[in-house]
Each structure stands twice: as structure tokens, then as C-alpha cells.
Amino acid sequence: MTASALLLLFLLVATVMGATTTKVARDCLSQSHNFKGACLSSSNCAAVCRTENFPDGECHTPHFEGKCFCKRPC
Secondary structure, three states, X not given: OHHHHHHHHHHHXXXXXXXXXXXXXXXXXXXXXXXXXXXXXXXXXXXXHHHOOOOEEEEEOHHHOOEEEEEEEX
């Protein structure tokens, strides 16, 4: 019984360690070429980015100007 308890403990520790070492996906950003005006809605930005063959987009405000940036996984 002690061997089975030790095996169970080992499997539990291995599972927890495996779950905490997941990679975080990074997104690459590119300013939209087709978005016009100030970017106030990320959903509008994402729609324009999809026409530029990007899966998503979001508004960013560098220097207080709302700009649309398209994003995709790196």
C-alpha cells in the first residue's frame, strides 16, 4: 500500500508541475493601413484588420491618439 501511495503522490506532483509550465502566446502588432480616423472601438478596428488578413485588432492610444493596431500570433 505504501508503494501505491507513493506512486500516486509522484503522479500528482508531476501533473501539477506540468500544468504550471505552459507557454504564453505572444501577439505581434502592426498598425492598420486601412483604418481611418481615431480608433474608439476595438470591434471596428478588428473588422478592418480582418480585411487586411489579420485575425484581430485593437485600439491603442500612443501619444493620446487612438490608433488601430492589427494583431496575430507571432
